[in-house]
Amino acid sequence: MSPTIFLTLAIIAVVSAMFVVFAKNPVHSVLSLIVTFFSIAGLYLLMNAQFLFVVQIIVYAGAIMVLFLFVLMLLNLSADTEPQKSNRFRVIASASAGLLSLVFSAGMVIDATMGDRNVTNIQEIGLVKHLGKVLFTDYLVPFEISSILFLAGMVGAVLLGKRTPKESKS
Amino acid sequence: MNVDTTYLIIKSLMVLTIFGITLLIATYLTYFERKVAAFLQDRLGPDRAGPFGILQPLADAGKMFFKEDFIPQNSAKSLFILGPGIAMFTALLTGSIIPWGPQITLFGETFDFQIADINVGILFIVGVVSIGVYGIMIGGWASNNKYSLFGAIRASSQMISYELAMGLSIIAIVMMSGSLSLKDIVAQQHGMNWNVFYQPLGFIIFLISALAECNRAPFDLAECESELIGGYHTEYSSMKLGFFLFAEYINMFISCAIISSLYFGGYNYPFMDMVTDPTVQGLIGTAVLFGKIFFFIFLFMWIRWTLPRFRYDQLMHLGWKMLIPLALANMLATGAVILFNQ
Numbered sequence: 138m139s140p141t142i143f144l145t146l147a148i149i150a151v152v153s154a155m156f157v158v159f160a161k162n163p164v165h166s167v168l169s170l171i172v173t174f175f176s177i178a179g180l181y182l183l184m185n186a187q188f189l190f191v192v193q194i195i196v197y198a199g200a201i202m203v204l205f206l207f208v209l210m211l212l213n214l215s216a217d218t219e220p221q222k223s224n225r226f227r228v229i230a231s232a233s234a235g236l237l238s239l240v241f242s243a244g245m246v247i248d249a250t251m252g253d254r255n256v257t258n259i260q261e262i263g264l265v266k267h268l269g270k271v272l273f274t275d276y277l278v279p280f281e282i283s284s285i286l287f288l289a290g291m292v293g294a295v296l297l298g299k300r301t302p303k304e305s306k307s
Numbered sequence: 308m309n310v311d312t313t314y315l316i317i318k319s320l321m322v323l324t325i326f327g328i329t330l331l332i333a334t335y336l337t338y339f340e341r342k343v344a345a346f347l348q349d350r351l352g353p354d355r356a357g358p359f360g361i362l363q364p365l366a367d368a369g370k371m372f373f374k375e376d377f378i379p380q381n382s383a384k385s386l387f388i389l390g391p392g393i394a395m396f397t398a399l400l401t402g403s404i405i406p407w408g409p410q411i412t413l414f415g416e417t418f419d420f421q422i423a424d425i426n427v428g429i430l431f432i433v434g435v436v437s438i439g440v441y442g443i444m445i446g447g448w449a450s451n452n453k454y455s456l457f458g459a460i461r462a463s464s465q466m467i468s469y470e471l472a473m474g475l476s477i478i479a480i481v482m483m484s485g486s487l488s489l490k491d492i493v494a495q496q497h498g499m500n501w502n503v504f505y506q507p508l509g510f511i512i513f514l515i516s517a518l519a520e521c522n523r524a525p526f527d528l529a530e531c532e533s534e535l536i537g538g539y540h541t542e543y544s545s546m547k548l549g550f551f552l553f554a555e556y557i558n559m560f561i562s563c564a565i566i567s568s569l570y571f572g573g574y575n576y577p578f579m580d581m582v583t584d585p586t587v588q589g590l591i592g593t594a595v596l597f598g599k600i601f602f603f604i605f606l607f608m609w610i611r612w613t614l615p616r617f618r619y620d621q622l623m624h625l626g627w628k629m630l631i632p633l634a635l636a637n638m639l640a641t642g643a644v645i646l647f648n649q
Contacts, residue, residue: 164448168386168445171441187425187427188430190427191433191434194434194437194438195430195434195437198434198437198438199433199434199436199437199438200437200467200470203440203441203444203463203466203467204467206441206444206448206463207444207460210444210456210459210460211460264426265426265427265487
């Protein structure tokens with residue numbers, strides 16, 4: 138049963154991800170991106186990563202996409218009001234996306250050559266208990282570094298959200 | 308019949324039972340709402356359909372069904388239809404992980420009166436709540452009406468803001484009980500050992516956030532009649548409107564069930580160990596849980612008909628500058644006490 142579910146979810150994910158790019162209306166792209174996130178969350182569930190599944194839904198589908206939708210509804214974008222991007226911008230965007238996929242595929246190749254890791258208790262590996270233990274022992278440094286990144290992001294958001302003195306006078 | 312089939316049949320029956328009970332209660336909440344409003348305003352309330360007007364919900368439903376189902380010309384039609392569906396779906400989804408009663412043994416088989424005990428239960432609730440806003444947002448945007456759009460935008464920003472305070476107050480509970488499973492959290496509050504005595508501040512924060520998440524007055528900015536006509540459902544008619552209104556009552560019922568389970572011991576009650584028969588104990592437990600739920604529903608209605616609506620900046624101020632810092636302080640204090648007691 139599991140391969141069928143996997144295939145269904147994978148096909149939904151790929152098709153909706155393509156729809157994100159091809160949809161004319163930005164709101165439709167955002168909605169299909171939500172569908173993509175849900176099918177990826179389903180894939181996490183198939184791998185017994187229940188915590189990751191819930192976090193994917195809360196953070197991506199629940200919070201980030203609501204904000205995306207929120208901004209798009211406020212802006213009410215359409216083809217004629219959308220700023221035309223120059224070709225240079227497009228080249229840079231595709232180059233960085235290509236580099237990112239290169240990094241991902243390199244990671245997958247390295248992962249495959251590493252062979253079987255000694256994973257005990259594979260059924261419960263994705264549960265909060267194990268995840269928390271691993272995060273606070275084996276991966277403490279990356280965990281703390283990413284928390285500093287989050288803090289920097291928060292400070293940046295507060296700084297951007299703050300009104301400049303010139304603006305507040307007018 | 309092997310074990311799996313029996314299990315599947317029991318679970319399916321349970322799903323149908325809880326689905327039916329939720330719908331029935333939500334239907335009659337509309338009647339209670341009117342009666343409570345009438346009581347608080349010194350009126351009689353609905354009294355024409357049946358004795359004491361108890362057939363009023365049926366009359367309402369009949370009216371809803373026979374109204375013209377109108378879809379605006381320039382709306383995004385598929386999304387316009389999808390909106391109320393999502394609202395209803397997410398409202399009904401959370402009922403599946405609430406423990407409605409303790410384990411009982413019937414005909415030699417033990418089963419939990421809970422559809423699914425997933426080990427990230429409480430996070431699942433937060434997740435469903437966070438996607439619940441899509442129904443309102445999509446419906447409001449697809450209506451192609453300025454007032455609907457305003458309602459949708461208000462609803463979404465309000466939900467995002469109050470979700471944070473809600474999540475932070477839940478974290479304090481999780482730290483205390485050491486489990487994310489609702490079943491464990493409820494089981495730990497055996498007898499009178501309710502979480503509300505350890506987390507009074509958390510309870511108040513959760514209650515206020517729950518009111519805001521349900522879009523109930525005084526936080527019903529999304530459908531504020533004096534400013535936005537009907538808010539996000541201005542363009543809706545017939546049963547599509549009925550779905551939106553109905554989803555609100557289901558949400559209220561489920562949030563009251565969650566408040567009772569998290570803070571008021573769920574199916575636990577004082578001196579429950581004096582009842583020796585586990586089946587009787589379980590049945591009383593379920594009845595007690597429903598009693599608590601109805602008390603909170605009455606509280607929600609009481610608040611609605613007592614307090615005036617917030618202004619929008621007051622709402623944001625309360626959420627971001629008061630509830631979130633308080634919830635953070637509550638979380639820190641809980642952590643400190645747990646560490647000290649170790």
